[in-house]
Structures are given as C-alpha cells and as structure tokens.
Amino acid sequence: MEEQDKLSELRNAICARLGEYRAKHVLSTEEEAAKLAAVYLPEKTEKVRISALLHDITKEYDAKRQLQIFSEFGIIVDNVMLASPKVFHAKTAALLIPREFPEYADPEIVSAVYKHTTGCADMSVMDMLIYLADYIEPTRKFADCQVLRSYFWDGLAKTQTEPEKLLHLYRTMVLSFDLTIKNLMEEQSVIAPDTIAARNAFVLKCKNISEEGK
Ligand SMILES: [Fe+2]
DSSP states (O other), X not given: OOHHHHHHHHHHHHHHHSOHHHHHHXXXXXXXXXXXXXXXXXXXXXXXXXXXXXXXXXXXXXHHHHHHHHHHTTOOOOHHHHTOGGGHHHHHHHHHHHHHOGGGOOHHHHHHHHTTTTOOSSOOHHHHXXXXXXXXXXXOOSHHHHHHHHHHHHHHHTOOSHHHHHHHHHHXXXXXXXXXXXXXXXXXXXXXXHHHXXXXXXXXXXXXXXXXXX
C-alpha cells in the first residue's frame, strides 16, 4: 500500500474510535506536527504524522479503564501518578499500540506517544515535536496555548541557523513546562516527576548551548 493510503487508512481508523471534538484535535495535531517536522525532522515526517495520529487513542477512556490497562500490563501506579489521572492516557496509549496497531509499534513512535503529556528528561526531537504539536495546534484556544504558539512560531521566524533553531525549540520546551507547572501549582495539584525532570533537562541544555557560544 502507498504511504499516503496507509496514512489515510490510519486516520480513518483513529477518527472512527474518537468523538468529534477529539478527532478534530488529533487531525490538527497531525498537521501541526507535520509543520514542525518540515523544520526539524523532514526525513521522519511520516513517523511524526503517525505518532500524532496515535497520541490520544485512549484519551476518552475513563480513569477506571485506564487503571485496568495498567493492571493488565503489570504496571504499578504510585500515589503521585494516581493523583494525576490526566497523564494516564499517554502511558496507556503507548501500552496499547503494539496490540491494537502492531504495524506502528515502532520504538520512536511509542516513545513520542508515551512522553507527550508529562515530557521526560530524555526526549528525542521527535518526542519534542509531538509534545509541542499537541500543545500548540490551532484548535487549542486557552491562554497558555496561545502564548506558547506565538512564542514558538514568532521566535522561529527570527532564527537562521540549525543550532539557533534547535536552541529555540529547547527554550520553547522550557516555557511549556513552566506554564504547565505554574498551572498545576495554582491548582495545588501534584506535578509528575517526569515534568520536573524534563524542565530541568531543557534548562540545562539551553544553559550549556549559551555558554558554548560565549
Ligand atoms: Fe492530544
């Protein structure tokens, strides 16, 4: 089957299992991710599109069903994670890809899906693109998304070299984690340790690059 036909078959399968609102978000995430891939990872655009299509396959499952999936796969859910059910879906989607979409059970795709909500200290460029596309895709309207979207696209327009573009991506990741952490603190919610580790890792990456340039 042609690449385009396979993508469109996957698109239909994903949309068929999601409600209209979520399906629109997923298709918009796919388009945003493809735009990001054109800048950062053109050779992996197809994989980026596939990851975006698969990233929310369990988003509409309730907490009980998500916990059943963890239990089925022998995953222990600690108290911090239990207190943040919004992050379950990224992990359960990654668990279900090999079973429900075996053709796409590629480690890079599974990793991008797994890390798309909390982030992680060790993120590949593909992981970052899916994380960011999910955050800033155009159907997202809340204030932080608009802040991050403008920060990323306006800032990117001012970059010229590849290292500048990469530093700008890292800085965008720091801002995204700052916005997320601030919100969680205002709600007095728990913060996933992976989110704190991710924030620190990107702050250090930016600092190291800035110091190298001096
Ligand atoms: Fe999403």
